[in-house]
Every structure is written in structure tokens, then in C-alpha cells.
């Protein structure tokens with residue numbers, strides 16, 4: 001019996017491209033450059049998704065014997081993802097520079113006199129790659145501060161998270177989803193491989209103000225600051241679920257969907273915390289706040305921290321508003 005197209009491909013909502021165009025028309029304060037930038041980021045994730053779905057078959061497992069500026073061993077997929085995003089972003093005129101977890105300094109595009117800078121963790125959760133567990137990409141979009149047609153400056157990159165024009169992530173999980181905010185709400189799109197495009201599946205995502213799930217590397221419990229230990233003990237006493245997936249993006253998406261809190265306090269290995277302010281925390285803090293959540297370093301909102309260096313690390317407490325605020329009350 002002849003199958004109907006809708007039997008093969010489910011009735012699809014608006015594509016990411018359609019949604020971005022309509023959103024920019026509805027909210028004129030959204031820069032006209034944002035739809036092509038976000039479409040390009042989504043497009044760059046497609047070949048990475050292809051590779052992610054067959055890693056062992058294409059020789060993309062394991063390390064490549066090098067280390068990034070932060071001292072992390074670089075996996076083959078880290079560099080493939082980095083190269084893919086940088087190459088794709090170099091092809092659009094809107095972008096003048098990229099900063100990436102896999103590159104020490106600012107990557108500039110001499111032929112691009114664009115007004116926009118992208119901050120990127122190309123592959124978050126590298127230790128999950130060979131474990132076949134969830135991994136992701138995290139991105140932020142800023143407008144440059146220095147005049148167009150002049151060399152990109154540090155000031156164009158070292159901006160507070162409040163200056164982000166857009167931010168989001170791609171989660172390569174049981175399905176591949178693209179979640180972003182252009183500061184008019186948070187929206188999620190699921191990749192349909194049969195079509196090769198992302199389609200709206202999560203419009204206007206709101207992070208529950210409460211949750212019963214907490215994500216932290218319990219192995220460091222004995223060296224956590226006292227107020228963290230007190231908070232974790234309270235979670236245990238109240239019967240909360242401990243879920244830690246080894247990839248911030250995966251933990252964050254769970255909490256965005258169901259409520260919860262992710263904690264990465266200072267440790268002896270990472271006295272300033274492990275997560276990078278510019279390359280991971282600012283983007284997820286922007287999404288969290290747009291969805292009604294909270295993100296803090298324990299002293300101030302993540303989005304208000306003035307970066308001093310591209311790879312600067314900070315402690316990160318992010319998730320449901322009431323859970324993060326309960327933690328922060330113990331700081332004092």
C-alpha cells in the first residue's frame with residue numbers, strides 16, 4: 001500500500017529558518033544579522049551530528065594527542081567540531097571573529113568586515129564521546145564594540161554576558177536539538193535527518209522554578225566549600241535525585257525541561273571552577289534567565305561578570321530559580 005508522505009515524515013512545525021525570519025519580523029530589535037548567523041551555526045552542527053551518530057565507524061573516537069590552551073586533552077571530535085564551526089562561520093559576512101575553547105586566541109576573518117563575534121565551546125562533554133553518552137555545542141553571539149573595518153580588539157570579545165544578542169546550544173542526545181534565545185524567549189528545534197533540517201518542537205521553554213534533581217560531581221564532596229556540602233546534604237535529606245551526566249549541556253537541558261540545579265564549585269584541580277565564563281557559562285546563563293532560571297558564580301549573576309580573559313573559569317550554579325536562590329542564601 002502506498003505510504004503517505006506524512007506516514008514517513010511526521011507533520012512538521014515551522015523550520016528553524018522560517019521561525020527565525022518570523023521572529024525577527026515580529027521583534028524588530030532582533031538584529032537582521034542574527035537569522036543568518038544562527039542558521040549557519042545550526043548548519044554547522046549537521047555534519048557533526050552525522051559523525052556523532054557513527055563515531056566508531058569513521059575513526060572519530062579517542063584523543064589526538066594534543067592539549068588545548070586550558071590543558072584539556074583534545075579528542076578527535078573536539079577538533080573536527082571546532083574546524084567545522086569556524087569554517088562555516090568564516091563563510092558569512094556578518095561574523096568578524098570567533099573565540100573557541102580549542103583555540104588560545106581570537107580567530108579573525110580578514111575578509112569579513114562583519115559586526116558580530118561568536119563565542120563557542122564546539123564540543124562540550126568530550127569525556128563522554130568514547131562512552132557514547134550525550135555531548136553538545138554551546139554558543140554566544142555578541143556585537144563588536146570597536147568600529148567596523150578595523151582590527152578586532154580584545155574588548156570586542158571580553159564583554160559581559162548581558163551584552164549577548166543571542167545564545168544557545170545543540171544537544172546531540174537521543175535526538176539532536178537546537179535550543180536558542182534571541183532574548184525574546186527560549187525555543188527548541190529537533191533535527192529531522194530525513195529532511196536535513198531543524199523543526200520547532202519546544203516553543204517558549206520555561207524552566208520550572210523548583211525541581212528535585214541536582215547535578216554535581218559528588219567525588220569532590222569532601223573538598224567542596226561548607227555551604228555547598230550543607231546544600232547537598234539538604235538535597236539528600238529531601239529525597240532529591242542526583243543526576244550528573246558529564247556534559248553540562250545535557251544536565252542543563254534536563255533542568256530547563258524538568259527543573260533542577262547544576263553545580264560546579266571550586267575544587268583543588270580548578271580553584272576558580274572548571275567552566276569557562278565566555279565559552280560555556282554566559283550562553284547557558286542567558287538561556288536560563290530568558291526561561292525564568294538563575295545563574296550565579298556564588299557571589300554575583302553570571303551575566304554581570306566582566307571577563308578578564310577568553311578562557312577565564314568561574315564557579316557555576318545554574319538552574320531553577322528557587323533552588324539556586326536557596327543555595328545562595330547559604331553563602332552568607
Ligand code: AFP
Pocket residue numbers: 072123124125126127128217246247248249274275
Ligand atoms: P569536557 O568537555 O572536558 O568533558 O568537560 C565537560 C565539562 O566542562 C562539563 O560539560 C561537565 O559537566 C564537566 O566538565 C565535567 O567535569 P568533571 O569531570 O570534573 O566532573
